[in-house]
Amino acid sequence: MKKTLLTYGLKLSVAGLLLYFIFSHIHPGETAAALRAASPLYLLIAVAVQILCNTVASCRWRLIMERLGFHAPRLFYLRSYFKGLFFNQGLPSSIGGDGIRILDCSRIGSAKEAFFGVFIDRVVGLAGLLLLNIAALLMSHKLLPPQVEYPLLLILVALAIGLLMLFLLRKFAFFAQGKYLGFLGNLSERYFQVYSSPSAISLQLGLSIFIHLLSISAFFMNGLAVGLDFPLHVYLALVPPVVLLTILPVSLAGWGVREGAMVGFFMLVGADKTKVLAFSLLCGLTTLASSLPGLVIYLTQQGKPQVKEAEEISTQASE
Template sequence: MKNIIKLLITIIIFYYLFQYIDFNELKNVLAKSHGGTILIALLLQLASTYLAAYRWRAISELLVFKEKLSFYVNSYFKGAFFNQVLPSSIGGDAVRIIDLTRKGYEKKDAFYGVFVDRVVGLVGLLVLNLLASIIFFGTFEKDFSLLVIFISSSGIAGFALLFHLDKITFLSKYKGLDLFYRLARRLNTLYADRTLLYKHISISVGVHLLSVLVLFALADSININMNLQTFLIAVPPVFLLTIIPLSLAGWGIREGAMVGIFMLVGADETKILAMSILYGILLIIASFPGSYQWIKSKKAT
């Protein structure tokens, strides 16, 4: 039922978009895209996934998980495959947790490692967006830029505050609030050396920078002539919105957000929609190595 609702939301959003965009023109834009540039975008996406897997391994090592990098890469690609191709009740994060528990690790520790990886990844996205919005202030209208700066800085401040919640001991006495208390304690234990935290956030910035470059390359493949700084500001908010699990694999939400944000700088709506669709297809193709790992793991059980 949950996936049916997501499918309906996806269809409704695309139906709304196609009311304002010429479908035949969209097909022509997609048909004229440059294959060589799309291949570069695919390689950048694969590199982004690989770097994200490396970050997960670095975090897991702090939890004394002793697996080779290849395990984390294979599991990350498998998780991406579940997210992009197999819309089910088992998401990519759940797949990664299951992979760790099959190695004999405690389910709670496996969940914690994946959760921290997700949070650090999100902080990296906020840092990238904040820096780009400040450095290239004026690329978008002032109100939009200030909104992006406010959201990014608030998210980063909230993450920083989380490290201090273990000092508020009364939180541990209330159900629900005790989760934040315990999380703060574990984070402070995990990142007793703050340089490790900054290192992992820096890796996350690199992961998302590669993803932005993917879209920049796809834009070039369909002759969207916009500078990189525009993408550095516009793309992260789209990624933030697609985190909300309202549609299938972010389809529809991503396209609507892309069109809406890039319209603020006068971009062609049809080309932006084409770029977003190409990106969605590219994510599916880039997740195919995970299908092999999934089939391989099924045969092993």
């Protein structure tokens, strides 16, 4: 418990310091004015699109878990996915959103396999983001200065190659030994189990790319809400690197990191930094709002015996 509170406190401090630094260089009053002037219609559309994005993402996760031998109704995965999203929004919990999903699946199958399923879901989601960003940067060549574009492309390609290597590690006996190397070997085996056919790979990558298109469309709507009138392809090129940076577990739900990165990248294309900061804050609030169904699901499930819940899931899956 003490370790959890310490980690939470450190992340909260990092988020607070980053936001303080950003607001010290961008007038808070102007940012507040931009937030007040934001279009409610575009904001509502952004939340709706993000909820749709999360729903499709739960379907992708279900397909992965089924390949690993988990059989549960679609509603089970939808509920668990939204609960995980809510717990990822900076809650002081020792169990993050991924932990919630693993815990849910461990009630109907192996906890170890549940862990691999959630991990693979994260990996294929990252792969879709990388491929989409690489394609967007190539199609929007010279959008960014060369000293930014080329290193960014190099990093993205290196990450994509790293993910591809996960698929091949199972072929090397070296990765069948030891605690950490053995984990990578086991992960590679499950990775192959999920993507052992071209159709499975195509479907999963297609879903991942579609999910990120929906997510970036929500960013696009938030941008329109504050008057950032850039075409969609600009968001496709600039938003994914920001998303990658917010994955780093240094602040609560990416607050502060997202705002600094958004301002940095969008200023490279001539955007007004006050509007960009307002846009980034709205993106964070949109993500939070779209996760609120997870809170409702979590509260309605409280007090329900776990054994009874698992029995209901098994019964529904067999029907």
